[in-house]
Amino acid sequence: MRFNRNVAELTRILRNSGLILLLVTFVSWPAGVWGAGSQEKIKFRWAFGALQQSETELKLEAIGSNSVLKTGDQLKMMVELETDCFVYVVHHSSQNDIKLLFPYTLKQLATDYQQQRKYYIPEGDRWFELDPHVGRETFYLLGSRQRLEGLERLFDQSENADPSRKAELSRQILDEIRIFKREHRELAAAAERPETIGGAVRGFEKAQGMNRPDVAVIAGEISAPGFVVRTFTIDHQ
DSSP states (O other): OHHHHHHHHHHHHHTTTTOHHHHHHHHTSOTTGGGTTTTOOEEEEEEEEEEEEOSSSEEEEEOOTTOOOOTTOEEEEEEEEOSSOEEEEEEEOTTSOEEEEESSSTTHHHHSOOBTOEEEESSTTOEEEOOSOOOEEEEEEEEESSOOHHHHHHHHHHHTOOHHHHHHHHHHHHHHHHHHHHHTGGGSSSOOOOEEEEOOOSSOEEEOOSSOOOGGGGOEEEEESSEEEEEEEEEOO
16 A cells, blocks of 8 residues: 555654654554544433422422422432543523532632542532522533533633623523534433423522431432433423
8 A cells, every 4th residue: 555655665764763663653553542532431420309398208309300399399419420521510590590500610620520429519418499489490411521611611701790791691601502412412322302390490599407318319320422411491380
């Protein structure tokens, strides 16, 4: 082949130059090695639960298509990384406010982002409590092998933006999520479908208290070739 003859000629020219070892190493590199790891699966555990008060006790249920929530019910999430990946939890409120719930801050990705550690949302023993307002809330769960630098940059801008710019930045963040979903749909473990549940999360009130169950007990494993997205839409009824 012409390629092999060219390599041989170049090898002869460089034989005495001290670069022959580098050349041979490059030419004989196994096919596809530069993309090695790009198709490795991301894997993490995820829990999204609601704590509901029955007549006699508090009951923890996984958020699902048949869930019905009411004012006063409480929500909590948990993320536990199992492979080298990046997970983001984004909340889009009924009033078009966008908030990054996880990581807690973007600086956390460089200082406190470990595998085999449970990260609760909100942190500690706090829970989100559903307030009296009605409305539609959307949560996006995004997982990727690489950091979503464009999304991070928009959140960083939004955090310090004037109120007059926040609506536009919110739109850009949603567009970024939609583009990301569309470009990586073929890598998803399954076709994405919005999951609708009952409830309201309009003004997040932080609930405190002891003797609440650990939401991690309802966690399930999420695995995908390189990308995953889940959408949870919550309506107050």
